Amino acid sequence: MAKNFKDYDHMRDAFVDAVTDLADKDERIVMLDADLSVCINSGCFQEKYPDRFFNVGISEADMVGVASGLSSTGLIPFAHTFACFASRRAFDQFFLSANYAKQNVKLVGSDPGITSQMNGGTHMPFEDIGLMKMVPGLVIFEPSDSVSCYKLTQKAAEHQGSTYMRVRRKGTTVLYSDDQEFELGKGNVLNDGDDITIIAAGMVMVTAALDAAEMLKKEGISAAVIDMHTIKPLDEELVLKYAKKTNAIVTCEDAQRANGLGSSVSDYLSENRPTLVRRMGINDEFGEVGTLDYLQKRFKMTAEDVVINVKETLALKNK
Amino acid sequence: MLTDKDVLALEKKAVQIRTLTINEIANLGAGHIGGAMSVVDLLTILYHKWLNVDPKDPKKEDRDRLVVSKGHSGPAVYATLADKGYFPVEWLDTLNQGGTNLPSHCDMNKTPGVDFTTGSLGQGSSAAVGIALGNRLKKVDAYTYLVLGDGESQEGQVWEAAMTGAHFKLGKLIAFTDCNKQQLDSYTAEIMDLGELDKKWDSFGWHVQRIDGHDFKALDAAIEKAQAETEKPSMIVLDTIKSKGYFPGEGQQANHSMAISKEQAADAIKRLEGQVK
Numbered sequence: 001m002a003k004n005f006k007d008y009d010h011m012r013d014a015f016v017d018a019v020t021d022l023a024d025k026d027e028r029i030v031m032l033d034a035d036l037s038v039c040i041n042s043g044c045f046q047e048k049y050p051d052r053f054f055n056v057g058i059s060e061a062d063m064v065g066v067a068s069g070l071s072s073t074g075l076i077p078f079a080h081t082f083a084c085f086a087s088r089r090a091f092d093q094f095f096l097s098a099n100y101a102k103q104n105v106k107l108v109g110s111d112p113g114i115t116s117q118m119n120g121g122t123h124m125p126f127e128d129i130g131l132m133k134m135v136p137g138l139v140i141f142e143p144s145d146s147v148s149c150y151k152l153t154q155k156a157a158e159h160q161g162s163t164y165m166r167v168r169r170k171g172t173t174v175l176y177s178d179d180q181e182f183e184l185g186k187g188n189v190l191n192d193g194d195d196i197t198i199i200a201a202g203m204v205m206v207t208a209a210l211d212a213a214e215m216l217k218k219e220g221i222s223a224a225v226i227d228m229h230t231i232k233p234l235d236e237e238l239v240l241k242y243a244k245k246t247n248a249i250v251t252c253e254d255a256q257r258a259n260g261l262g263s264s265v266s267d268y269l270s271e272n273r274p275t276l277v278r279r280m281g282i283n284d285e286f287g288e289v290g291t292l293d294y295l296q297k298r299f300k301m302t303a304e305d306v307v308i309n310v311k312e313t314l315a316l317k318n319k
Numbered sequence: 320m321l322t323d324k325d326v327l328a329l330e331k332k333a334v335q336i337r338t339l340t341i342n343e344i345a346n347l348g349a350g351h352i353g354g355a356m357s358v359v360d361l362l363t364i365l366y367h368k369w370l371n372v373d374p375k376d377p378k379k380e381d382r383d384r385l386v387v388s389k390g391h392s393g394p395a396v397y398a399t400l401a402d403k404g405y406f407p408v409e410w411l412d413t414l415n416q417g418g419t420n421l422p423s424h425c426d427m428n429k430t431p432g433v434d435f436t437t438g439s440l441g442q443g444s445s446a447a448v449g450i451a452l453g454n455r456l457k458k459v460d461a462y463t464y465l466v467l468g469d470g471e472s473q474e475g476q477v478w479e480a481a482m483t484g485a486h487f488k489l490g491k492l493i494a495f496t497d498c499n500k501q502q503l504d505s506y507t508a509e510i511m512d513l514g515e516l517d518k519k520w521d522s523f524g525w526h527v528q529r530i531d532g533h534d535f536k537a538l539d540a541a542i543e544k545a546q547a548e549t550e551k552p553s554m555i556v557l558d559t560i561k562s563k564g565y566f567p568g569e570g571q572q573a574n575h576s577m578a579i580s581k582e583q584a585a586d587a588i589k590r591l592e593g594q595v596k
């Protein structure tokens with residue numbers, strides 16, 4: 001059955017639908033939540049598979065531990081909570097019981113970065129990417145639209161080993177065609193270009209990068225845009241190719257600049273092909289409450305901010 | 320003991336605080352109404368009878384401190400503090416807006432009168448234990464009050480803190496559980512049954528009482544008894560109603576966070592005012 005990705009009002013619906021479709025075909029798929037099932041809208045999974053859905057209440061560390069145990073019996077658990085709690089609250093359990101113990105836990109953190117908006121600074125995960133990157137061998141995904149969310153959820157299930165995926169809860173977009181293929185660890189070039197490459201992850205920043213490329217085009221600047229939906233392992237081949245092609249890179253993420261996607265890009269390039277890399281992201285600050293619009297301006301994450309960073313980087317490149 | 324006149328005064332105050340809370344959330348359009356409304360009576364009696372605090376000197380060293388561990392009740396805390404004179408009532412209109420001093424979850428660095436930052440459920444319990452320990456060490460004669468949610472009590476950290484509080488014999492630590500039988504997804508008994516909370520706390524070595532959390536006389540007597548217990552920390556389990564006083568939410572399953580229009584707010588406030596003669 002072909003999916004109509006345009007029907008999803010929220011990215012979370014693409015996620016839950018993907019897990020439900022996977023569960024239809026594979027009885028090892030189970031789902032867990034920690035009292036945020038309403039928030040991710042997983043009630044439809046629970047209705048269809050009441051025996052395969054476990055709401056453990058407000059106990060995230062417990063949830064990740066339970067998921068690890070379920071995994072050791074051969075099941076494939078998708079465990080959801082807000083990204084702040086998935087990373088910060090349950091990190092030791094995810095590190096040890098899920099990853100060090102080589103289990104197969106699909107951890108999903110919703111409301112990543114500034115998209116936690118009204119829940120404010122306490123709930124705003126800017127550090128989850130950095131924390132998760134430090135877990136050896138862990139695969140990290142961040143979809144940018146409904147299509148990538150659905151298909152990366154499939155990739156997570158197929159992968160043998162634990163994964164962490166950031167899923168936007170409310171709001172979504174469609175950037176990809178229905179038949180777009182996704183490969184774990186292979187970024188997608190959304191827009192080709194010659195002067196500079198923008199490497200972005202997540203809906204907020206991929207959308208801003210695409211808008212920025214449009215704006216730059218009008219000024220005669222040709223910017224490539226890459227959706228790096230797999231943050232780890234990094235698509236080194238693609239990074240190298242575009243470093244050689246454009247000799248300048250701007251990375252964009254809805255997370256701390258420290259130890260994020262941009263760091264991975266510059267770590268790799270500094271050892272293999274030193275290239276100018278400007279890393280956009282949160283600059284060692286905590287989050288705060290506000291609308292998405294307010295926060296995007298507050299943390300300099302708008303398309304206009306991408307344009308400014310591109311121009312400054314090009315000025316350096318041409319010096 | 321409270322006289323009937325005292326009770327009436329507290330009831331009137333609680334209506335004022337509920338009114339401010341409803342308007343605060345309606346002004347934004349949506350928010351955590353359920354868990355805010357269920358703790359208003361507790362906040363009312365604490366700030367208008369028991370807490371040794373000074374709104375003009377919110378950081379005075381020997382103040383009693385209150386940790387609202389279920390930090391999403393911020394809107395009720397802000398309404399109580401504004402009404403008490405900690406900051407202008409107009410601030411309530413800035414709830415959750417960019418640059419506000421009143422974020423959705425309690426923040427000690429932003430809001431005058433807030434004693435600890437919360438928002439990640441469970442964490443306030445240990446912080447309250449630390450405050451009570453610190454005050455004892457520094458010979459500051461003050462009470463530490465802690466407010467937990469019943470859903471929040473599913474967090475392991477709450478029980479780690481329970482052990483720590485009992486082990487260090489924190490007689491000046493007085494905790495409440497806002498036991499409104501509901502959490503975010505649904506009823507606590509359905510999501511993760513807490514069993515008999517009072518017996519659990521008792522077995523963890525606390526002095527335990529269980530009362531109607533909307534009955535001022537019972538609240539008053541329970542706090543008095545808790546203060547009289549000097550060897551053990553105290554837990555007062557409050558049987559409460561989620562969304563109490565915001566009628567469209569009372570008895571509803573989906574009352575954790577609700578959209579509230581100005582008209583709905585006005586209607587609810589009218590009914591609320593009609594309840595106090």
Ligand SMILES: Cc1ncc(C[n+]2csc(CCOP(=O)(O)OP(=O)(O)O)c2C)c(N)n1
Nearest residue numbers: 035354438439440468469470471501502503
């Ligand atoms: C560690 C953590 N997990 C999840 C949440 C999201 N959350 C906020 S309130 C809430 C439900 C709280 O239920 P309860 O403690 O009973 O509070 P009340 O019903 O009084 O609002 C949840 C799950 C959170 N803030 N912190």
